[in-house]
Amino acid sequence: ETGVTQSPTHLIKTRGQQVTLRCSSQSGHNTVSWYQQALGQGPQFIFQYYREEENGRGNFPPRFSGLQFPNYSSELNVNALELDDSALYLCASSFRTGAAGETQYFGPGTRLLVL
Amino acid sequence: AQRVTQPEKLLSVFKGAPVELKCNYSYSGSPELFWYVQYSRQRLQLLLRHISRESIKGFTADLNKGETSFHLKKPFAQEEDSAMYYCALAGTGNQFYFGTGTSLTVIP
Numbered sequence: 424e425t426g427v428t429q430s431p432t433h434l435i436k437t438r439g440q441q442v443t444l445r446c447s448s449q450s451g452h453n454t455v456s457w458y459q460q461a462l463g464q465g466p467q468f469i470f471q472y473y474r475e476e477e478n479g480r481g482n483f484p485p486r487f488s489g490l491q492f493p494n495y496s497s498e499l500n501v502n503a504l505e506l507d508d509s510a511l512y513l514c515a516s517s518f519r520t521g522a523a524g525e526t527q528y529f530g531p532g533t534r535l536l537v538l
Numbered sequence: 539a540q541r542v543t544q545p546e547k548l549l550s551v552f553k554g555a556p557v558e559l560k561c562n563y564s565y566s567g568s569p570e571l572f573w574y575v576q577y578s579r580q581r582l583q584l585l586l587r588h589i590s591r592e593s594i595k596g597f598t599a600d601l602n603k604g605e606t607s608f609h610l611k612k613p614f615a616q617e618e619d620s621a622m623y624y625c626a627l628a629g630t631g632n633q634f635y636f637g638t639g640t641s642l643t644v645i646p
Contacts, residue, residue, distance in 0.1 A: 456634060465624050466582070468634045471632045473632075479633050528583075531581050
C-alpha cells in the first residue's frame with residue numbers, strides 16, 4: 424500500500440507568481456482534500472475533490488483552485504501569490520463511503536515560501 | 539459557525555501522570571469528531587475518531603454534547619506520547635475543521 428505523496432517538498436516563489444502543488448493519493452482512495460497550515464496554526468481546509476469535481480470548499484478566494492485526475496491524484500494551484508500564502512500545504516486522501524467524516528491520510532506537505 | 543477550539547497551546551505532564559487535552563466544538567448537528575496526532579518529524583495521522591469509540595495507545599475521548607466537548611484522556615502518560623495533538627470536526631459541505639493544536643510534552 425502506497426501512502427500519500429506530495430511534490431515538491433519545498434518551494435520559493437515571489438509575490439504575484441503562480442504555483443502548482445501535486446499530490447498522489449493513497450492506493451484505493453477516491454477523495455482528496457487540501458489544507459493550508461500557517462506556522463503555529465492548525466490545518467485550514469481549502470477544498471476537497473471527489474470524482475474529479477470540487478466537493479466542498481473552505482474560506483479561500485478563487486485564486487486557489489484545484490484539479491483531480493482520473494487516477495485520483497490532485498493539483499493545487501494558487502495564482503497571484505501573496506506573502507500570506509507562505510505556509511505548509513497538506514494533501515489528505517480518503518475513501519468516500521457516504522458516511523460523514525472519513526478517515527483522512529495525510530501527506531508530508533509542501534512548504535511554500537512567498538517572498 | 540462551525541469551529542473547533544483547543545484552549546491549551548502547550549501542556550506538560552510528568553510520566554505516569556494522567557493527561558487530558560481539551561477540545562470544544564461548535565456545530566449544530568450531530569458532530570463527527572476526530573483526534574489527529576503528529577509525532578516529531580512524522581506526518582499527521584489519525585489517533586482516534588468518535589464514531590469508532592476505540593481506545594488507541596491508551597487514549598480515549600468521550601463526546602459530551604451538553605458541554606460540546608471531546609476531550610482526549612490517558613490515565614498514565616508515556617514519554618512517547620509527546621507530540622502535537624489536533625482535534626478535528628467533520629462539518630457540513632464536506633468541510634473539515636481543525637483546532638489550533640496542543641503540544642504535549644511528557645517529562646521523564
